[in-house]
Amino acid sequence: MSVDTIQPVSAATAHLPQVTEPRNAGIPLDLNWVLSAQANTSAIERRAASLPARRSVKKEYQAAWLLKAITCIDLTTLSGDDTARRVARLCAKAKQPVATKTLAALGVEPITTGAVCVYHEMVEPAVEALRGSGIPVAAVSTGFPAGLSPLPLRIAEIEQSVAAGATEIDIVISRRHVLEGNWQALYDEMRAFRDACGEAHVKAILATGELGSLRNVARASLVCMMAGADFIKTSTGKESVNATLPVTLVMIRAIRDYYDRTGLRVGYKPAGGISKAKDAITYLALIKEELGDRWLQPDLFRFGASSLLNDIERQLEHHVSGAYSAGYRHPTS
Numbered sequence: 113m114s115v116d117t118i119q120p121v122s123a124a125t126a127h128l129p130q131v132t133e134p135r136n137a138g139i140p141l142d143l144n145w146v147l148s149a150q151a152n153t154s155a156i157e158r159r160a161a162s163l164p165a166r167r168s169v170k171k172e173y174q175a176a177w178l179l180k181a182i183t184c185i186d187l188t189t190l191s192g193d194d195t196a197r198r199v200a201r202l203c204a205k206a207k208q209p210v211a212t213k214t215l216a217a218l219g220v221e222p223i224t225t226g227a228v229c230v231y232h233e234m235v236e237p238a239v240e241a242l243r244g245s246g247i248p249v250a251a252v253s254t255g256f257p258a259g260l261s262p263l264p265l266r267i268a269e270i271e272q273s274v275a276a277g278a279t280e281i282d283i284v285i286s287r288r289h290v291l292e293g294n295w296q297a298l299y300d301e302m303r304a305f306r307d308a309c310g311e312a313h314v315k316a317i318l319a320t321g322e323l324g325s326l327r328n329v330a331r332a333s334l335v336c337m338m339a340g341a342d343f344i345k346t347s348t349g350k351e352s353v354n355a356t357l358p359v360t361l362v363m364i365r366a367i368r369d370y371y372d373r374t375g376l377r378v379g380y381k382p383a384g385g386i387s388k389a390k391d392a393i394t395y396l397a398l399i400k401e402e403l404g405d406r407w408l409q410p411d412l413f414r415f416g417a418s419s420l421l422n423d424i425e426r427q428l429e430h431h432v433s434g435a436y437s438a439g440y441r442h443p444t445s
């Protein structure tokens with residue numbers, strides 16, 4: 113299917129609340145299934161390379177897809193110099209990501225981002241700033257980004273972020289378990305993280321740029337889903353290679369495989385280095401083609417991004433006014 117034949121996301125429904133259904137409870141580790149997972153790297157890279165080159169959606173269809181993308185952003189700040197004031201500004205942006213006049217010109221209701229994503233120390237200011245908005249706070253946890261602090265500390269960090277009000281926890285896996293092929297250890301770790309999260313949803317960050325091969329990405333995706341991950345996420349944003357289209361193909365095909373065999377839907381979050389509106393549309397189109405419309409809701413798809421919203425806003429403003437504004441006129445925080 114080409115992008116030309118994709119039905120547009122309706123601008124009138126871009127703001128609809130997320131659909132909810134039972135979480136992925138996980139299944140016992142199935143090593144035969146894990147070890148049978150392969151990745152045909154050259155075929156995957158060929159398909160990925162063809163995606164950005166195709167004709168994209170235009171005009172009101174493009175605006176509608178961009179509004180949809182905003183509702184799926186985990187608006188993120190993960191900097192060593194984060195402050196409560198910066199987080200408060202980010203949260204204000206999450207509550208009103210598009211200027212009122214632009215929304216009015218587009219004829220759509222107000223929308224929000226999917227979540228705000230911060231370090232543990234910034235959870236409380238974020239919860240405070242988002243109170244009453246319905247926007248969840250996601251905390252990166254478990255010794256983010258390397259995940260190399262002692263396991264009891266990583267688990268305690270999850271518990272503290274949940275106690276502080278985070279309802280989504282982005283954990284980082286131990287890359288060494290993947291590189292050493294120790295799938296049982298990865299499963300046990302993921303299971304412990306999932307249990308520590310309680311009712312909070314857990315996103316498993318694979319740090320795919322450090323896993324060595326697409327086959328490892330496929331296997332790690334399966335193991336994390338078997339251990340109860342609600343989402344699988346590509347990257348911390350701190351690796352030298354973050355979200356890519358080949359990795360996305362591998363991970364969403366693992367999600368499809370897991371759904372086909374278990375009936376359980378797991379979400380997908382590409383993160384790191386996604387900063388252009390055009391790229392966001394490429395990702396959404398790929399999700400639509402490979403997984404279908406159900407995965408285009410914020411409960412099953414998120415972008416982890418700190419600067420993507422800025423470019424989307426510029427494109428939407430261009431759509432309604434015919435002129436591009438400078439990037440600095442759309443500060444995120």
Ligand SMILES: O=C[C@H](O)COP(=O)(O)O
Pocket residue numbers: 188190229347348349350383384385386416417418419420
């Ligand atoms: O999880 C989110 C990423 O850290 C954001 O990465 P970015 O700053 O490259 O958009």
